[in-house]
Amino acid sequence: MTSADTPLRPCHGPAAEQDAPRRGRPRSEAAEQAIYGAVEKLMEDGLGLSELSIERIAAEAGVGKATIYRRWPNKEALLVDVVARLxxxxxxxxxxxxxxxxxxxxxxxxxxxxxxxxxxxxxxxxxxxxxxxxxxxxxxxxxxxxxxxxxxxxxxxxxxxxxxxxxxxxxxxxxxxxxxxxxxxxxxxxxxxxxxxxxxxxxxxxxxxxxxxxxxx
Missing domain, CATH: 1.10.357.10 (Tetracycline Repressor, domain 2)
Known part of the structure; x- marks a missing residue:
């Protein structure tokens, strides 16, 4: 069997989440709420702004980094929204x-x-x-x-x-x-x-x- 004929294995976890096709607004809003909540949680734990990273936020939110980057161009833009939201x-x-x-x-x-x-x-x-x-x-x-x-x-x-x-x-x-x-x-x-x-x-x-x-x- 050639590589072209090899069946694709189903993916799970953050990688699958970030690569899967978007299925409408509810899913988008849920992801945003998870990201906001992750930043707030890390902040409550005492992390400084300089210590926050996209990798850390994504891990806390349970999403892939691409999920964040689809919504914000960088960490700074995300944190600006968090400050205004709180x-x-x-x-x-x-x-x-x-x-x-x-x-x-x-x-x-x-x-x-x-x-x-x-x-x-x-x-x-x-x-x-x-x-x-x-x-x-x-x-x-x-x-x-x-x-x-x-x-x-x-x-x-x-x-x-x-x-x-x-x-x-x-x-x-x-x-x-x-x-x-x-x-x-x-x-x-x-x-x-x-x-x-x-x-x-x-x-x-x-x-x-x-x-x-x-x-x-």
Whole structure:
């Protein structure tokens, strides 16, 4: 029997998975979820961005490297998507007052900070910003800018209502109100975040210093 007549043996495992014809969107989505989950798991285990490799991610996900490369051109592109995916958008303001919205915004950041993998992602992303322009750009576009815009909107509502001083720069007011929770979630690993009343304490402490002086009205 010639080599041309030799029957092909069935393949199993990652190689077969990456070479088999694609059978529609559900399979594609399942593979992507497995890849995302593998990166998140490796990150939770404490691996740095430089330690992650396509080989390691593929092994953890149970897929072939080609499965990853069909979706992302390189490791950097994959990790950018992972960072953006883990940072869920802040819920829209629901009121009834600007103070309630500020407390809810700070509480959102507090709760996100309690999630181990999110704290790792934020710290790692910030640490890589200056050496990884693509990550910096995407992180700012998908995470930083939308959050800043929402906080800015809330603060402007407070100024328009006469509850916050109009003579202070809006950006500075935003930093005074959001800065404390960012310090705890990003810079201070041992800072407590488990007190659900912490957002109210932070917001009210700031408002006592920037609230309009009603005695002059």
């Amino acid at each position: 940072e869920e958008p802040m819920p829209p303001p629901a009121g009834p007052t600007y103070r309630d919205d500020l407390i809810n915004a700070v509480d959102y950041m507090r709760r996100r900070g309690l999630i181990k993998r999110t704290r790792w992602v934020v710290k790692s992303a910030l640490g890589q910003m200056n050496t990884w322009p693509e990550l910096k750009q995407v992180y700012h576009e998908r995470v930083v800018h939308p959050r800043r815009a929402m906080i800015r909107e809330i603060v402007r509502r407070g100024v328009a209502a006469g509850e916050l001083r109009a003579d202070v720069d809006v950006e500075l007011l935003c930093e005074l109100l959001i800065g404390p929770i960012l310090v705890r979630t990003v810079l201070w690993d041992d800072a407590p975040l488990d007190d659900p009343d912490l957002p109210r304490q932070m917001v009210d402490a700031a408002l006592q210093g920037i609230a309009a002086d009603r005695a002059r009205n």
